[in-house]
Amino acid sequence: MVRQIKQKPMNWTERLYVFEACRGMWVTLKHALRGLLRYETLPTVPYPEIKPEIRHTYRSKHRLMLRPDGTPRCVACGMCAAACPADCIYIEAGEVKDGRIEKRAIRFDIDHLVCVFCGLCVEACPVDALRMDTCDTSYVYRNREAFITPMSELMRWDPKDYPQNDIQSQMAPGGTKNKQALEAWGLEVKKC
């Protein structure tokens, strides 16, 4: 069915153009004066010096969540790699000695040139090991290989950059809830 939109015919002041033009001029004058007199309220900011606020819900670069002892939470189940529509996650599983979990990841690479930032890997993870809330949106490297982010890179994040109510992040080493979590888990920090 074709939907017909009836346009309101212009009345005579609108057809004269002059008055409507003056109205438009008033609008632009307000904007110009805002820029001149209230420069700091401009919605655009000089980018590299002032960065726009990115929320933690924004899907940006990945990170691997950590246990209180600093090991990655990943159990190498491969759900994220299976869910990934771009096939950008490569996981290699390894053996675990202490018997708490069956497997651990010994390689966890994400190719950020291939990644489409859909967030399906985060949805798929059964142990909340993978998140995309680093707010890091810049990927600047010299060659293609450098875009493949290894596990060590994914684990390098600071709990101080995350809000206090993000308890899962604060349980990682350096976080405010780390001590409590270590007690609750009955773990001790390995010295290595």
Next chain:
Amino acid sequence: MMEIIQSKHWVEWLITISKFAFAFVPVLFILLLIPLERRGAGFIQDRQGPNRSYFKIPYFGRIRFFGWVQDACDGIKLFFKEVYAPSGVNKLIFAIAPAIPFAIVLISPCVIPWFAPMIFTMGDQVIRISGQTVDTEVGVLLLFGLSSLSAYGAVLAGWASKSKYSLLGGLRASAMTISYEVCLGLSLMGMLLLVGSFRIDAIIAWQEANVWGIVAQPVAFFCFLIAMIAETGRAPFDVAEGEPELVAGFHTEYGAMQFGLFYMGEYSHIGINSILVACLFLGGYSVPFVTTETIQANIGVSLAVLCGVFVIAILAFLHLLYRYSRWYKTSAASNKAVILREYSLYKILGWAAIVVLSAGAVVSALFFHPEFTIIDGQAVYGIGAALGTALIHILVLLAKAVFFCWIWIWVRWTLPRFRYDHVMNLGWKVILNIALVNLVVTAIIAKILGGR
């Protein structure tokens, strides 16, 4: 030869020759207009505008002059680019065409009166120096003739470029100029009828004695402004270089400083047109509510008031600067130390200027009593007052012109481009008729009220 030189005193010669410097005022307007346009356009579109380029000076670091350095950089870039012409062009005309609009602009200001005639008494003779460089009876006509000549630049460029786009652009430019020249002349006729003279200084004197042209002839002012904008060939009337249809119109094939000449020609054309509108409809050099005689009688106080106006302007500027600095201090900008250091230079300059101007105001109000000045051992009466008044007049005229420059920019970044046939309709069927009716009505009213 010696007789001509000796017919005037050297003081008179000096002032007369100095007036030739006014030829460069529209060129100086470029320096003002390009940053005004770029930052103004940015602010209108909620952007920042160019603010990156800087030069370094010791201690204060990166100086950006609010984006002005960017325009200087662009100018330098254009200047050092290779001048290039496509094959098959008419070399001579292709090279000459960009210079025409720019050359015209250097000639045009000769008929603009920059100040009321200077009158002073030297010995036993009264010397009168008029405010125009060329004291002619046909001031306005000469200016119109010259400014429509600048269309030749567009037409010849379009013809010589050997490109369809350029040719169409040149055609449109010529058609626009012809149509809107008529409107321009006719809308001014009412004003000329009231004044009874083509001299621009006579028009200004009439406005000073009666009311400003914008009050006496509001319809004519409106038509004149529209025709002026159309004649400059800027948005919303820039059909001659309309990007969607004609790439860049008549200067499609130009690059480097040849394009820069078109660009500068356009901007200085805006400058000269703003000065003209200010002269014809906004009282030119006349200060609102104050007559020239009053200024001359109290020249010391007048100069003090002038200094005061500058001080207030600088204070407003400093207020903005301090607000920005305060905001920058609390912001998360990574370069705030650099910017605050840069602002400290402006603050120092501003406060220094305020101190100097305030001192100047006090000195001129208390001690400037220029009844006579001793030049070459003889007393010259009134030259101090004449020069002071001229200074005030020039600044007032320039302030009015800058206001109109802003209108040009404001209109450009607000209104969408008219279609070509709409432009022609507007010119021939609307503005021309309004101007004619305005002329007839003005003539009848002037006759009834007992004019000539």
